[in-house]
Amino acid sequence: MVSRVCVCVCLCVCTILKLHFLYFIASRPKRRHVAAALPTRAMVRQSLCAAAVAALLRAPLAAAHGRMTFPPSRQGGTLEVAGTNCGWHDAGTVANCECCWYTQFADIAIPGNATIPADSPLVTTGGCHDTKPGGCDWTKARPWRAPGSAPVLSPCGKETAGGADGRDLPPVALVNRTTWKAGTAVEVAFTITANHGGGYSWRLCPSSTTPLTEACFQQHPLDFAGDTSVVQYTSGKRVTIPAQRVTSGTTPAGSMWSKNPVPDEEGDFAPPLAGLVGSNWKFSIVDQVKIPADTAPGSWVLAWRWDTEDTAQSWANCADIEIAA
Numbered sequence: 001m002v003s004r005v006c007v008c009v010c011l012c013v014c015t016i017l018k019l020h021f022l023y024f025i026a027s028r029p030k031r032r033h034v035a036a037a038l039p040t041r042a043m044v045r046q047s048l049c050a051a052a053v054a055a056l057l058r059a060p061l062a063a064a065h066g067r068m069t070f071p072p073s074r075q076g077g078t079l080e081v082a083g084t085n086c087g088w089h090d091a092g093t094v095a096n097c098e099c100c101w102y103t104q105f106a107d108i109a110i111p112g113n114a115t116i117p118a119d120s121p122l123v124t125t126g127g128c129h130d131t132k133p134g135g136c137d138w139t140k141a142r143p144w145r146a147p148g149s150a151p152v153l154s155p156c157g158k159e160t161a162g163g164a165d166g167r168d169l170p171p172v173a174l175v176n177r178t179t180w181k182a183g184t185a186v187e188v189a190f191t192i193t194a195n196h197g198g199g200y201s202w203r204l205c206p207s208s209t210t211p212l213t214e215a216c217f218q219q220h221p222l223d224f225a226g227d228t229s230v231v232q233y234t235s236g237k238r239v240t241i242p243a244q245r246v247t248s249g250t251t252p253a254g255s256m257w258s259k260n261p262v263p264d265e266e267g268d269f270a271p272p273l274a275g276l277v278g279s280n281w282k283f284s285i286v287d288q289v290k291i292p293a294d295t296a297p298g299s300w301v302l303a304w305r306w307d308t309e310d311t312a313q314s315w316a317n318c319a320d321i322e323i324a325a
């Protein structure tokens with residue numbers, strides 16, 4: 001309980017109060033350059049956590065990092081709410097701290113070298129990306145720099161290390177499930193409440209698989225259809241933007257990932273629309289993914305995986321869907 005609240009408190013503080021500024025200020029002019037004498041984001045987060053937990057132990061804080069908003073998921077996001085709020089038990093689910101579903105409380109790193117080069121337009125962070133020996137490519141070990149390769153504790157997200165696992169959340173009720181036809185392109189969507197850059201992928205695993213493993217989802221990565229995404233605002237208004245996909249250097253080999261198109265801050269990279277920057281999105285990013293024609297009819301679990309670059313985190317949600325022939 002304490003650790004769960006700790007995570008939620010820390011993430012809430014991180015999101016709402018933007019106290020990462022301690023780190024940014026200390027890191028100027030390359031605000032995210034990692035220097036040994038400076039506090040790391042994790043250090044800032046953990047010290048904030050210790051202080052905040054004492055005061056807020058019982059508060060049902062509910063802001064965190066991101067979630068699936070379509071189709072209906074076990075974690076409960078919706079297109080109408082998007083990243084404006086992360087309630088507890090939204091859409092009738094039992095999920096607590098609904099955007100808190102990431103991989104673990106500890107930082108994670110890619111196991112090998114970065115496959116997204118420091119000078120790639122897929123990089124989503126500002127700061128120093130010096131590729132020379134001894135250079136300061138400060139995100140070179142972050143999950144997004146080799147998409148899909150960082151180890152995760154659960155393909156459906158975990159509330160905390162040792163805490164609830166998204167695989168154990170009740171499946172989406174049959175009446176609320178989306179049915180997709182094999183061989184078609186279908187819409188999926190996610191939102192972000194604390195933007196850490198990076199990028200995302202969508203995967204499937206048969207519902208009958210026990211337990212649902214990351215390896216299973218890696219056997220069924222979904223390709224995106226087309227080279228655009230849609231910004232769908234909570235009002236329902238939709239605007240099409242360019243998408244940047246990547247299939248080389250990804251895990252599993254050849255799996256297709258898409259760059260988070262919204263920069264955390266001005267200067268990270270050019271936003272797709274004027275002012276489309278930051279966190280607590282009042283919109284979702286909608287993409288079309290292709291359901292392979294040979295997908296067996298029946299019940300499947302859909303996973304959204306977001307590998308971040310700004311922090312050492314990976315986030316995941318799961319939905320239950322039906323595939324029709």
Ligand SMILES: [Cu+2]
Pocket residue numbers: 011014065194196311313
């Ligand atoms: Cu974070």
